Amino acid sequence: NAGVTQTPKFQVLKTGQSMTLQCAQDMNHEYMSWYRQDPGMGLRLIHYSVGAGITDQGEVPNGYNVSRSTTEDFPLRLLSAAPSQTSVYFCASSYSPSGADTQYFGPGTRLTVL
Amino acid sequence: GQQLNQSPQSMFIQEGEDVSMNCTSSSIFNTWLWYKQDPGEGPVLLIALYKAGELTSNGRLTAQFGITRKDSFLNISASIPSDVGIYFCAGRRNTGTASKLTFGTGTRLQVTL
Numbered sequence: 279n280a281g282v283t284q285t286p287k288f289q290v291l292k293t294g295q296s297m298t299l300q301c302a303q304d305m306n307h308e309y310m311s312w313y314r315q316d317p318g319m320g321l322r323l324i325h326y327s328v329g330a331g332i333t334d335q336g337e338v339p340n341g342y343n344v345s346r347s348t349t350e351d352f353p354l355r356l357l358s359a360a361p362s363q364t365s366v367y368f369c370a371s372s373y374s375p376s377g378a379d380t381q382y383f384g385p386g387t388r389l390t391v392l
Numbered sequence: 393g394q395q396l397n398q399s400p401q402s403m404f405i406q407e408g409e410d411v412s413m414n415c416t417s418s419s420i421f422n423t424w425l426w427y428k429q430d431p432g433e434g435p436v437l438l439i440a441l442y443k444a445g446e447l448t449s450n451g452r453l454t455a456q457f458g459i460t461r462k463d464s465f466l467n468i469s470a471s472i473p474s475d476v477g478i479y480f481c482a483g484r485r486n487t488g489t490a491s492k493l494t495f496g497t498g499t500r501l502q503v504t505l
Contacts, residue, residue: 282434313495320395320480320495321435336492368434381493383434 280304282384284369290390291359299354299387301369307382308375310352314338314365315386321368327352328375359391398481398496406504411468413479413499421483424457424464425493429478438479439466473503 285300303310311326313336323336327346341363343355352371356363366388370381398415405411415424423442427435439450441457441464448455454467464481481496 318497320398320482320497321493322395322495323492326492370434380437380440383436385432385434 282369282371282382284367284384284387286387287385288388290392291356292392293360295359296355296357297359299356299367299369299389301352301354301384302350303352303369303371303382304350305371305373305382306349307371307373308349309372309381310346311336311370311381312342312344312352312354313368313370314363315368316365324354324367356389359389361391363389364391365389396481396483396494396496398499400499401497402500402502404502404504405471407471407473409471411471411475411501412465414463414465415481415483415496416463417483417494418462419483419485420461421485421494422461423484424455425482425484426453426455426464426466427480427482429480429498431477435480468501471501471503473505476501476503 282303308329312324313321315321322338324342325344327333330346330349333344366386368386369384372379372381396415396417425440426438429435439455444461445459446457452469456465478498478500480498482493
């Protein structure tokens with residue numbers, strides 16, 4: 279198993295550009311989520327999904343869109359990047375739809391918005 | 393949004409020393425989790441606590457779920473260089489169909505030989 283994979287590892291955008299951060303897992307996990315990590319802060323939940331076709335907002339959803347067309351993939355879209363979205367983004371997955379068991383994290387995507 | 397208060401923010405210790413860190417919240421959580429993050433990597437789960445008062449060990453790591461359900465503690469005994477990293481606590485509160493994690497601000501641990 280590759281576990282949770284994220285691409286790209288690094289990305290630099292200009293303000294107003296759009297992009298999609300990719301996340302995939304090969305563990306047949308129902309629950310997937312996106313977090314952002316800023317210096318001196320813990321991880322904050324952006325969006326999550328309890329299964330294909332079902333997504334919901336987390337703590338900091340503004341400026342981000344998600345979709346879940348398959349169990350394996352959970353992409354995060356930035357429609358119009360802003361400097362405030364400079365951060366490290368982590369995708370996580372777990373077997374339980376409630377996310378109640380162990381969450382496995384990907385290696386992260388480091389995004390800089392100029 | 394809520395963030396858990398984690399202390400200390402950073403620690404410099406010598407190899408072989410014991411380490412203690414804690415996490416406090418103004419809200420009650422059903423589960424407390426402790427993660428470690430190495431540079432350039434995602435967090436990895438160390439210990440999960442499911443019941444108030446529970447004390448759980450994983451090798452040299454011991455964690456406790458506070459009686460009030462508003463705090464948790466992590467101890468590392470006889471630290472070694474590979475313990476270096478950032479340690480995060482996280483609280484989980486089950487709401488509806490999906491539970492959500494609230495993370496602490498992290499404790500950066502550095503170990504000197």
